[in-house]
Amino acid sequence: MNVYDLIFYLFAAITILSAFFVVTTRNIVYSAYYLLFTFFGIAGIYVLLGADFIAMVQLIVYVGGILILLLFGVMLTNKITNVDIKSGTIHTVPATLGVALFAGILLASMWNTNWKNVNSDIQAASTQNLGFLLIHQYALVFELLGILLLIALIGAASMARK
Amino acid sequence: MKEYFNNAWSALYTIFVGMKITFKHLFVPSVTIQYPDVKLQLPERERNRLYVNMDDCIGCDQCARACPVDCITIETVKSIPGEDLGKTSNGKKKALWVTKFDIDFAKCCYCQLCVFPCPTECIYMTDVYEFSEFERNNLIYDFVTLTSQEREDKKNNYAKFEAEKAAAKSAPATKPIENQETTKP
Amino acid sequence: MIYDFFFRITDSNIIASIIQSLLPLFIFILPFALFAVWLERKVSAHMQDRLGPMRVGYHGALQTIADILKLVQKEDIIPNEADKPLFNIAPVLVFIGSYAVFAAIPFSGAFIGSNIDLGIIFIIAASGFVVAGILMAGWASNNKYSLLGAMRSAAQIISYEIPTVLVVLTIIMITGTTNLQTLSEMQTGHFWNWMILGGPKFGIAKFIFIPFMIINFIIIYISTLAEVNRTPFDIPEAESELVSGYHTEYSGMKFAMFFLAEYANMFAVSAIVTALFFGGYQSPVGYLGNLFGMHWLVPIEQFFWFTAKGIFFVFVQMWLRWTLPRLRVDQLMAVCWKYLIPIAFVNLIIIGLITVL
Numbered sequence: 001m002n003v004y005d006l007i008f009y010l011f012a013a014i015t016i017l018s019a020f021f022v023v024t025t026r027n028i029v030y031s032a033y034y035l036l037f038t039f040f041g042i043a044g045i046y047v048l049l050g051a052d053f054i055a056m057v058q059l060i061v062y063v064g065g066i067l068i069l070l071l072f073g074v075m076l077t078n079k080i081t082n083v084d085i086k087s088g089t090i091h092t093v094p095a096t097l098g099v100a101l102f103a104g105i106l107l108a109s110m111w112n113t114n115w116k117n118v119n120s121d122i123q124a125a126s127t128q129n130l131g132f133l134l135i136h137q138y139a140l141v142f143e144l145l146g147i148l149l150l151i152a153l154i155g156a157a158s159m160a161r162k
Numbered sequence: 163m164k165e166y167f168n169n170a171w172s173a174l175y176t177i178f179v180g181m182k183i184t185f186k187h188l189f190v191p192s193v194t195i196q197y198p199d200v201k202l203q204l205p206e207r208e209r210n211r212l213y214v215n216m217d218d219c220i221g222c223d224q225c226a227r228a229c230p231v232d233c234i235t236i237e238t239v240k241s242i243p244g245e246d247l248g249k250t251s252n253g254k255k256k257a258l259w260v261t262k263f264d265i266d267f268a269k270c271c272y273c274q275l276c277v278f279p280c281p282t283e284c285i286y287m288t289d290v291y292e293f294s295e296f297e298r299n300n301l302i303y304d305f306v307t308l309t310s311q312e313r314e315d316k317k318n319n320y321a322k323f324e325a326e327k328a329a330a331k332s333a334p335a336t337k338p339i340e341n342q343e344t345t346k347p
Numbered sequence: 348m349i350y351d352f353f354f355r356i357t358d359s360n361i362i363a364s365i366i367q368s369l370l371p372l373f374i375f376i377l378p379f380a381l382f383a384v385w386l387e388r389k390v391s392a393h394m395q396d397r398l399g400p401m402r403v404g405y406h407g408a409l410q411t412i413a414d415i416l417k418l419v420q421k422e423d424i425i426p427n428e429a430d431k432p433l434f435n436i437a438p439v440l441v442f443i444g445s446y447a448v449f450a451a452i453p454f455s456g457a458f459i460g461s462n463i464d465l466g467i468i469f470i471i472a473a474s475g476f477v478v479a480g481i482l483m484a485g486w487a488s489n490n491k492y493s494l495l496g497a498m499r500s501a502a503q504i505i506s507y508e509i510p511t512v513l514v515v516l517t518i519i520m521i522t523g524t525t526n527l528q529t530l531s532e533m534q535t536g537h538f539w540n541w542m543i544l545g546g547p548k549f550g551i552a553k554f555i556f557i558p559f560m561i562i563n564f565i566i567i568y569i570s571t572l573a574e575v576n577r578t579p580f581d582i583p584e585a586e587s588e589l590v591s592g593y594h595t596e597y598s599g600m601k602f603a604m605f606f607l608a609e610y611a612n613m614f615a616v617s618a619i620v621t622a623l624f625f626g627g628y629q630s631p632v633g634y635l636g637n638l639f640g641m642h643w644l645v646p647i648e649q650f651f652w653f654t655a656k657g658i659f660f661v662f663v664q665m666w667l668r669w670t671l672p673r674l675r676v677d678q679l680m681a682v683c684w685k686y687l688i689p690i691a692f693v694n695l696i697i698i699g700l701i702t703v704l
Binding site for chain 3: 169170173174177180181183184185187188189190191192193194196
């Protein structure tokens with residue numbers, strides 16, 4: 001067990017613990033901030049996997065964008081000067097069923113997929129290859145995703161103007 | 163469209179105009195005076211802390227009466243004949259021992275009304291304006307030059323003199339007075 | 348290079364990297380913050396025909412040290428109704444965000460915290476923590492003004508991140524790298540190789556680039572100014588409206604941390620502008636070290652040039668602060684969404700076309 005393993009376990013612990021707290025804490029703002037640590041931990045794991053571009057994008061999109069919007073939503077929709085923003089548990093049985101189903105799918109796909117093993121010591125810069133792949137091999141998917149996002153953007157703008 | 167670019171250009175242009183002005187001010191000599199180190203020349207008729215030149219004071223109490231806030235308290239004791247109190251600088255003969263001349267600068271309003279009536283011009287405004295204190299009592303200034311022992315002496319002397327005079331006066335008619343006194347209660 | 352040096356001394360890559368990661372804080376950010384606070388006060392004073400601090404040290408040079416000593420001694424006040432855990436974490440998070448940025452900034456050819464390929468993108472990502480920290484501080488203070496300040500700040504930062512990223516994208520398109528060290532190395536030689544003057548490649552494209560590069564520079568300078576909440580974009584702090592925004596309730600060392608983060612951010616954005624447009628750590632005219640054959644001098648000179656350029660842009664930020672009044676919130680958003688973003692987009696497309704052709 002070398003240092004990188006230790007760092008991995010640290011990030012993994014951060015991710016899992018904070019994800020656990022996101023779900024269990026009763027204060028929505030606390031949940032949002034635990035989510036920050038979850039994203040951070042996942043970004044760290046991405047870096048350890050050699051996927052540094054994904055890690056950065058994870059931080060930019062989730063921490064810099066989505067989390068901030070989430071906090072905005074929480075703070076604007078609730079009574080803003082009140083510290084106690086509580087959330088309760090409802091529909092326990094259907095929720096458990098849903099989670100069990102989802103966990104089953106995840107576990108099944110995890111065990112049945114033939115994972116590619118890559119020597120983790122070699123951490124080549126992935127950004128350039130990623131760019132080439134996106135523009136050459138997956139150009140169509142890339143463009144379609146772009147159009148999808150554009151449609152979402154236009155839809156949001158037109159809804160906001162009403 | 164034209165307005166759009168005009169707006170953008172004028173915003174940018176005016177920023178540079180403003181920056182030019184502030185940059186020029188960077189080299190304008192500052193107007194700040196480093197106060198405790200450098201002090202402004204005060205005007206000639208400035209009104210600050212009072213000073214009393216006790217050598218000239220004849221104890222006439224005019225300044226205390228002129229004071230609108232009663233910040234001056236003067237007590238005087240008459241001199242005994244034969245005592246020489248000296249003369250003031252403009253030639254007046256002093257006749258009173260000044261045993262108390264207190265000015266309370268916490269009360270003083272710097273109106274200068276006490277200065278004008280003074281016949282010997284012994285009370286006047288100085289240019290001292292930094293005399294803040296932590297205790298209000300410290301702002302009561304005592305200008306009398308006599309020591310407290312001397313003040314007591316003067317008072318006692320005068321009381322003794324008075325008593326002697328009264329004794330001398332009433333010596334021939336001692337009896338009736340005593341009789342009166344005894345009958346009084 | 349510095350990492351190798353520490354590695355040879357300590358013989359352990361962990362200790363070497365810890366030392367290296369602490370270096371920017373102690374040899375750069377703290378002295379810079381001390382200097383910048385003094386400079387800010389002096390610049391503001393002289394622009395208003397005043398003198399500024401004069402009593403502590405020569406022309407008040409030690410004033411900030413005295414202020415820091417005062418802040419250290421101050422009582423650490425936590426409001427009763429504040430959310431204590433978040434209130435305590437917030438300044439740390441803000442500082443982490445602005446300190447992490449320094450990891451990817453190339454101070455000189457021999458010293459860069461971490462020479463990662465995604466330098467500039469890492470900087471943009473790390474600054475996301477600052478927004479989260481500011482929102483946290485505003486919310487945890489349980490104070491209307493703090494929360495308003497934090498909301499304004501977050502809205503402003505995420506809006507102005509877009510033009511910044513667009514401009515960064517044009518630079519990435521031209522140079523084909525996101526590594527700030529490589530980017531700086533590309534702009535070596537003389538000042539006509541800087542990106543603001545069309546980049547290192549000589550040709551007709553270089554001269555076509557120049558006007559667009561100047562527009563790019565203006566856009567990124569304005570938007571980074573807004574990202575660090577400096578006047579004219581200081582509506583999150585707006586003393587006359589919001590007391591002092593998200594750090595109203597903070598005192599003592601926590602306040603000092605916000606302050607340090609703010610000044611570190613000021614230098615960080617100046618450093619980004621420098622690295623992208625003004626040749627990074629490269630000297631505009633060549634090196635004395637090369638002239639006299641003393642090659643060990645070159646990294647030191649590079650460090651000098653980098654800090655000089657950075658401090659120049661920090662000075663310009665201060666200069667703007669004492670020139671321009673504060674924008675209204677709607678004007679702020681109008682500047683970003685109606686002017687900077689469309690212009691940056693057009694620039695991106697034009698520069699893309701020029702690069703392809």
